[in-house]
Amino acid sequence: MKMTKGTALAVCIMMVLLALAACSKSNTPSDSAGQSPEAQTKPSAKDVKLTFFNTSAEVNAVFEELFKTYHALNPNVTIELIPTPIGGAQLEKFQSLLASGKPATIANLDPGTILQYKDKFMDLEAEKNKYVQLAKPGAIDGALLDGKFLGIPWTAQGYGLLYNKRVVEEAIGGSFDPASVKTRNDLETLFKKIEAAGKAPxxxxGADWSLGAHYLGMAYSLQSKSVEDNRKFVEDLKNGKATLAGNPQFTGLMDTFDLLKTYNARKKDPLVADYNKDSADFAKGNAAFYFMGDWTWAVIGTLEGRDKEFGIIPVPISNNPADYGNAQVAYSEPKLFAIDQSGSTPEQQAAAKAFLEWLVTSDQGQHAIVTQMGLSLPYKHVNAKGTNVISDAISSYVDRGQVLNIGVINYFPQDYWSKTGASMQKYMVGKIDRNGLAEEVQAYWKSYAGK
Structure with missing residues (x-):
């Protein structure tokens, strides 16, 4: 669900050679990560060539340097990148590889795509317990697809109400404790103070992906902590057994959206949806909060003259602090590594498993992912340091177990965010009311009844 941006690519390319050269002094994974250095660096019995299909196109160069590093440690293993363009024809290229009978050994894909082609990938159940021990609590459960461990998570992302610490603290005249916002009323009180100080709260x-996938998408995940329960709720929407209009989670979420609309810095022209401008204005203090995710650091982190300290709070959906969602930030693993079983040899599959474990646990792999790519790893014992302070703030919620598992979206049709996002846009500008919004979204789900 992440909308990746290519703005960090130049930085990745410039830094990767120096960074990976520095990391090469450490040829074995960190012992604290529970690894066996011998297993990771022992050469294969014979030459093995792996291919790697990558949909995180903005970091192709970083992966290519990692493949070189791994080959230096394991001379009999060669890994070739199958690149994809940023934002274009990625699924079509993946499908063409399958059709040609030459699938990639390893594929970095959205979970929904892995689920769609689940028969083509290895069931990694035998590896699951090992990764449960290595990963942060809930990370592996969140990556399961139809209850199966088909893909290894390697990046974690979250979203909610980002805040500019300087702007908030100047408005309230003191230190801001993000835990002080427990309810919708708390948020409104804070917004009033910020507005009184002359700043946009x-x-x-206003893009459809932000409104449809990220904001409205929370309505399905708020039903239960169980992804399976949330899937059942969506099936009930399709079959007319459940309705949105009377659903307390939907109602509470939209009540909060009405509050955000009232205090929106863009309320005079809310559908312009200039991502770079919105992110820059927030980073430079023209708004105190921003409904967005940690991926926006690709824009914010490169800006001159921006503020330095940012954090995140959950989107409160009621005035009962104990309600699920009020203390949890939305969180998922948006990309998974899957291993082909349709055309790969047992030797390739074994080598792929070893490489992926090295990638997420070794000093070299962690440094590349966290420092070079600017991403957050859902694993314990990560020594690499990144610059993305928003990811760091989200990690603190993850470490406390305060996350809203949005994994139900992995089972959604690929047009759900554009179709329901368009309805959210109409609601945002007053073309339809709350009942009209519920009816349009309900009609969308009913169109998928039996599918």
């Missing part, structure tokens, strides 16, 4: 990005 919040920025809403």
């Amino acid at each position: 919040v920025m809403i990005h």
Whole structure:
């Protein structure tokens, strides 16, 4: 679900050679990560060539340097990148590889794509317990697809109400404790103080993906902590057994959206949806809060003259602090590594498993992912340091177990965010009311009844 941006690519390319050269002094994974250095660096019995299909196109160069590093440690293993363009024809290229009978050994894909082609990938159940021990609590459960461990998570992302610490603290005249916002009323009180100080309280990005996938998408995940229960709720929407209009989670979420609309910095023209401008204005203090995710650091982190300290709070959906969602930030593993079983040899599959374990646990792999790519790893014992302070803030929620598992979206049709996002846009500008929004979204799900 992440909308990746290519703005960090130049930085990755410039830094990767120096960074990976520095990391090469450490040829074995960190012992604290529970690895066996011998297993990781022992050469294969014979030459093995792996291919790697990558949909995180903005970091192709970083992966290519990692493949070189791994080959230096394991001379009999060669890994070739199958690149994809940023934002274009990625699924079509993946499908063409399958059709040709030459699938990639390893594929970095959205979970929904892995689920769609689950028969083509290895069931990694035998590896699951090992990764449960290595990963942060809930990370592996969140990556399961139809209850199966088909893909290894390697990046974690979250979203909610980002805040600019300087702007908030100047408005309230003191230190801001993010835990002080427990309810919708708490948020409104804070917004009033910020507005009184002459600043826009919040920025809403008006794109369909932000409104449909990220904001409205929380309505399905708020039903239960169980992804399976949330899937059942969506099936009930399709079959007319459940309705949105009377659903307390939907109602509470939209009541909060009305509050955000009232205090929106873009309320005079809310559908312009200039992602770079919205992110820059927030980073430079023209809005105190911003409904967005940690991926926006690809824009914010490169800006001159921006503020330095940012954090995140959950989107409160009621005035009962104990309600699920009020203390949890939305969180998922948006990309998974899957291993082909349709055309790969047992030797290739074994080598792929070894490489992926090295990638997420070794000093070299962690440094590349966290420092070079600017991403957050859902694993314990990560020594690499990144610059993405928003990811760091989200990690603190993850470490405390305060996350809203949005894994139900892995089972959604690929047009759900554009179709329901268009309805959210109409609601945002007053073309339909709350009942009209519920009816349009309900009609969308009913169109998928039996599918």
